[in-house]
Amino acid sequence: MISLIVPVKDPGDAINRLVDSADEQTLPAAAFELVLVDHGSDRPTLDRLEHLRRRRPNVTVAVLPAGSTVADAVNHGIDLAAGTFVLPVGQGELLFPAGLEKLTAFAAEHGCDLAVGRGVGPARPSIDQTLTTADAPRLAPHLRLAATSHPFVAYRREFLNQHGLRYRTGRALLDRTFHAECLAHTAAVGVFAGYPLARGHGLAEAYPIRDSESSRAQWWEDVQGALDRTADAGARAVFLAAEVAAAVVWLGLPADTRLRPMVQDAVRCEVAAELDPLLAPVPRLVADDLREGRWDEAARVLAGFTGLRAVAESSAAHWTDGALQVELTGRIETPASLDLRNLTYQRMFAETKIILGVRNRLTAPLHCVPTESFWSVDTEADRPGLRFTARARLDPDRIHHGGPLPGGTWQVACYVPGLSLDTAPVLPVPLAGTPTTILDHRLIAVVGGTDETLHFDVGGTTSSGLSGLRPEHTELIETPAGSRLTITLPDVRADRQTVLQGAIRFGRLSFPARLSGGPDGSRVECFASGLSGDYPISMTFGDGRPTPTGLTLRIEHAGAMIILPA
Template sequence: MPIKVSVIVPVYDPGRYIEDCVASLLGQSLPPDAYEIVFVDDGCTDATPALLDALAAEDPRVRVVHQENSGWPGKPRNVGIEAARGEYVMFVDADDQLGAEALERMYDYGVANDADIVVGRMAGKGGAVPVELFRTNRPRATVENAPLIDSLTPHKMVRRAFLDRTGLRFPEGRRRLEDHVFVIEAYLRADNVSVLSDYVCYYHVRRDDAANVSLQRFDPVGYFKNLREALDVVERYTEPGPLRDRLFRRWLRVEMVERLRGTRFLDLPEDYRRELFEEIRTLVVERFGPGVAAALQPTQRVVAALVADGRYDDVVAFARWEAGVGLAVEPRDVEWRGGLLRIVFAAELTHDGGPMAFPAAGDRPQWPPRDVAEAVRWLGLDTAERFDRASPDLLLRERGGAARYFQPVRTERERIASADGNRVRLVLHGTAVVDPATAVSGSPPPEGLWDVWVRVGLGGWTKEHRLGPAPRHGSPAPPAGVVADRVVLPYWTDRHAGLALDVGHASERLGLGRVAAGDVTLGGDRGERFHVILPLHVPEAAAVLLRLTEAKSGSSHEIFGTLAPGGRLDAVLPVGDLGGRTWLTTVCLTPDADGARFHPLPFALHVGPDGVLVVPAPQPGGLRRTARRARRAAYRALGRLTVRGK
């Protein structure tokens, strides 16, 4: 079989992190003979080269290229490109991981859309990743119709023929932003770019030792010298005008303005802050026309204006004020409605722990503002004017993998005036609907724990907060729902009192232990018709599997029953096969699901000569005693408890 994908991994002293990376690469769903893994050892000084050589000797998919240390990842990636034999190449860092189906999905998507570049959905384990880019699949994306510019890391699948046709390679040597230079040119020269958003393909892993190259403090002079090379690429392939300004705006926003805001800026040493500010100011004045900053978000526009004017002290003062901005989220209601989880919440910006108040009206201060107080007033008026377009997002975030998925939200906006009418609070009210059948890009969420977050973009701030704490009135979370062939339990976490969803893992929290023996109804001549109400949300009837395990021997019978709306469980017991023994009861609520689990019910069934008696489930070590008591109780209670509801 021709090789479909060559995975290129530059390696330099990754330590233990490469083990998870290797496991994710070898565990791909793509057939083993359809892909290869090319590790480029860039002069490692640890035990990694020997590990990789041993791996290559055992697995024909793995090849290793050894070379002297080149400084940074550009040359190893280029060496990997030259060694690659695949139709596409996929760039992976040695401390990151791929989703199990990443290569197969990305390759198939690229072929289906004739894409030169495939950008797979990313998730950050400890770090930030693009969000807006992955709201939906984008089979034909460009820098003009999609926020591709938000993703400039190299972790993409690229057609080898495209690289050969264009001669595109990474800048080499000890330098920063080599990936920006490569990726922006690839975007601008590709015939088609496809964005795959309905599956997490790439996991960025933040190392505990903070050794990721991208997280290390940089030399501002060298950094912004390298950044100019990315700007040169944009100028080479675009004309002056709105598109070029929009692309330049990404670097102004992310690499410059955001570095000068809030605690991120204030936490830097004073001398480094000044050096960073001066280098940014030089580049802003040198390369960016007025159209670049004009469309920034309001807070970013304030910082950019202060930088352009060389007002370092005001940038510091504004950062101190902005450090107090936060987000408060209040859950109002969480309930099931016909198999959908309805979540009602309110959200508003805060400052120094209290609700943020904005000017109700007034004239705009001059631009640029003369001082920080004037900047704050300008910002407040602008934010209040834009409020009618603001909407909150509700996201499900996978706790283990950090993937985030948007849920549909209906928005209402409220302005709350102060007593004197001069100030106003801006409150967003959201009603979100989580459909367990489609919540993850049109598919059900995988088993695991999912946290509920609210994201608000307003005034140039983008803030995220767990949906919590739990409502003040102590309203419990709704019961578990048996929906979309899975058990979904909403609950308030113990640590943060935030809302979370347990998909397929919960047992004790399901509340089945609250069902008492007296809640069971038996019908029929010998009590063979079994009925009990379980504390579950069941939107439509579904099959369940009841397992009866003999208390003494451990032998078991499994019978199918029906779980109806209202949580009513009905089954017909094979009384003739159960006589004279006591049976523990467990129920599988989703028998058709992979890895289905049985949940214990807090009662046992004793079957005597005259019928069935329901007794409390025995405690560990008390099975024989419980069976004897059940037999005695059955004879004493004949006619009263043996058959109930006949």
């Protein structure tokens, strides 16, 4: 059983959407519960919560006094929970139908004390992109904090109670200090990336990434307090390595000089050193300075690197041996205070690996592929910056966990790790025109999304080279078997002779059709018949809706057939 702990404060209709998505779970209602803990709402909200409780046996409602915090609400919910696992979620989230069932099964199978689920949404994807290419029943030490510093983490309730672990800060659902304390007591941390848990509509507000100056000071206080409560030397070392070494470069160096030895010890330790490749280039440079005691230099680097921005400018793409070869060029805009003539900076950027991959922007992480990347200083632009080029081979039959991409539209994207102090950007790749191709008996098109960026259309779900045709692309021949229509597809290619079975629709009438593709071009053939009239022609050779071709079949009263523009 899993208990969802939901801090509530004046949610409006959002709480109804959350509860409705819980009702649609594949996990039986008896196997999960919603613990709604109000911490300061008005009377209409309390009435709404009571109405939800009366209608559902797996809903518990608690009301805390005005002035209570999110942390108070989460901790009270954990105390009330009956589940083997507890999962704090925001009041504005929507759960995917199989999310709870799959996450709890994963956590139980692998004996996780902390099981990290994947959240998706307009604010940002959860779980670092480097962690989401496959499930991970046990994360390496240097990855645990990166994984747990995201919204959706299920905790084994017995583990929390055994060690007296509870939320420490009251600002939001993302309590980094609580996570770090958990990591000091367990290595049983797993990531379930195979299916999204929730669609986060309020991620930016509920889980802030960059804190204010005052909250940073509070965070450092929390760190010191957690250290005071952690007596075991080994646990203290893990806490320091995970929390301080990973977070110092995002939260800023502590103003309290008494904390400086603690930070330097943290970045010198073996576990912290493993973080370097994941945090390139800015955090790695800061860690180098701190290890050598160059505190002022580390602070200067942090200030200079604030405001880096990556921009994807242009791309080229072509099919080769069943894969799309993509080359992306872009630019990193840097502040004027950053002297790019510094050879150390240039070396660090040169070592930074840009990653290309594909993603379903709603429900999937970035599926990464090996990528070559090259850097150079941009000396011609008005604003200081760096130019980069990234090249990769995207094979639709192998890129999705080693297998083929499922049908649908997949965005080609570029991941630039470690450039921002807030989050690593995932950049859409600008559209590059290239023909539709046929791979493994299905259509794979390169199309532009609504934002004119590069997408794979797998299985003919959009235009896929079947639209924008003209009458001169067609031929009608009378044969003993009937009127045979042949349509040439100039934008569809195949590496070898391939045949797809599909359908052509004349208006509402559907006729079997065959698409024959090869290196020299492709064509569609079918037999046409019907009563007199004009019939728009559409085609389908996949899971998508029929694609309008831009053509019309006219059948005259005498039976003659003519192909016209739509």
